[in-house]
Amino acid sequence: MTSHSQVKLKPGDTIGILGGGQLGRMLAMAAARLGLRCQVFSPDPDSPAFDVVANASCAEYADVEALELFANDVDVITYEFENVPAAAALVLSARRPVLPERKILETTQDRLAEKDFVTRLGIGTAAYADVTSAASLRQAVARIGLPAVIKTRRFGYDGKGQAIIRKHDEIDRIWEELGTKSAILEAFVPFEREISVIAARSADGQVECFDVTENEHRDHILKVSRAPAAIPESLAAEAREIAGKIADALSYVGVLAVEMFVLPHAAGPKVLVNEIAPRVHNSGHWTLDGASISQFEQHIRAIAGWQLGKPVRHGEVTMTNLIGDEIATYPEWLAVPGATVHIYGKGTPRPGRKMGHVTQVLPKSA
Ligand SMILES: Nc1ncnc2c1ncn2[C@@H]1O[C@H](COP(=O)(O)OP(=O)(O)O)[C@@H](O)[C@H]1O
Ligand SMILES: [Mg+2]
Structure with missing residues (x-):
């Protein structure tokens, strides 16, 4: 059985999750609320997702035998990161449905x-x-x-594997430092703001988008997300339409995030797509406390073959990432009225490492 149209999980069934980071952890917690079990596969024995599941597979992604055993234990397989090695996805999809489908990784990994x-x-x-x-x-x-942004075609995240080129005499040095033969040059976009759309698509083609999120980065890492984005409704509708079109074109099953730039423009703003993440996304963490259904639950519902929810936002929501040493401020956040604190249970707070986040909801006035 490898076709997604045949997936119809029932409470008690098991979802396999590739990747053991905070996204896998939050997916497993959302699944648990729906009576579904998860088994996490990750090479890192300290994976934060291992702490919330009964069964873990700790092995390398190149370990075919471990992948096969993992597949045998679960009913459907999903992933929390887009860089799933193609060979691993092939081994797994021969045994169980892998959702979102393997071919989507080929598009979004490059x-x-x-x-x-x-x-x-x-x-x-x-x-x-x-x-x-x-x-x-x-x-x-x-x-x-110029200016322009040079990015490695593969394996970039949180601004890693990219650099801004401002002057012609920097070109050779920056190319040397990038250390790859496979890159893409992009015009630098003088954006007014960055937004993202978290969209879910079910196997039968239902698409549900969360309200458009506005994202602020610091040192190329997401720092704050706000929902709804402070943009006109016509633009928000355009952004949601773009995300839906992408989800449909990929015959996508699950949650995906589309990052976009909003341009300042005399004739009204315009959106450009920056990147697609074939997974739940940091800019959707606000949905955990700020909406009736979270991005994690939507993803689980989609891959389980269940009906998607129609998410209702509870108010104006702000999500603040706790990065590196900022995690030490959690006791102060515990005291903030209306704040919900999430700690990922990761070991050492290295600089740039996402350690937790805080959601604050300003309720809609009655
Ligand atoms: N072409 C561009 N013009 C202006 N800013 C950019 C451009 N590409 C990326 N950036 C900035 O760098 C951030 C990270 O780039 P992105 O392509 O999203 O890579 P990743 O999130 O995988 O590290 C973006 O969110 C944006 O702030
Ligand atoms: Mg990005």
């Missing part, structure tokens, strides 16, 4: 394939070019102009 896909749908992105050498980077700069 920034060039992703931008080509979005462009084919007629959706706007920053101007971009494929870059494979210092010479092709110079050609790309000549076409796209």
Whole structure:
């Protein structure tokens, strides 16, 4: 059984989750509330998701035997990160349905394939070019102009594997430092704000979007999300429509996040797609306390073959990430009226490491 149309879990069934970070942990907690069990596969014995499930598979993603045993234990498989190795996804999907489907990873693991896909749908992105050498980077700069952002095609996250090029005399040095032969150059977008849409799609094609979220980054890492975004409803509708179009085009089953830039524009603002995350997303954490149904529950419902919820937002919601040493401030947050504190149970608070978050809801006036 590998087709998603056949997945119909019932309470007591088991979901396999690849990846043991905070997203896997929050997925497992949402599943538990619906009476579904989870088994987490992660190579890291200190995985925070292991703490909330009865069964863990601690092995490398290249360990075929461990993957097969894991698949045998579960009814459907999902993942909390997009860099699932293609070989692992192949082994697993031969045994159990993997949702979202394996082919979606090929598009979203590669920034060039992703931008080509979005462009084919007629959706706007920053101007971009494929870059494979210092010479092709110079050609790309000549076409796209400066400033521009160079990004590795694969494995980038939290601003890692990317750099801004501002001047021509930086080109060779930045190319050397990037240390890859497979990159994409993007025009620098002078955005007014960054937004994201968290969308869910069920196997039978139902799409539900959460209210558009506005995101503030610090040192390229998400710091604060606010819902709803302070944008006109027409623009919010356009953003949701873009996310729905992407979900439909991928025949997506589960939750995905689409990050977008809002441009300041004389004739009214416009949105460009920055990237797609085929998973639950940090900018959707506000839904845990700020909506009737969280992004984690929507994802679990979708991959279980259940009806999606119609999420109702409880008010104006702010989510603040606790990054690195900021986790030490949790006792102060405990005392803030209306605040909900989430601590991921990770060991050492290294700089840039997401350790927890806090949600604050300002209720809608009656
Ligand atoms: N073309 C661009 N123009 C302006 N800012 C950008 C551009 N690409 C990325 N950024 C900034 O860098 C952040 C991280 O880039 P992104 O492509 O989302 O990579 P990741 O989140 O995988 O690290 C974005 O949220 C945005 O703030
Ligand atoms: Mg991003």
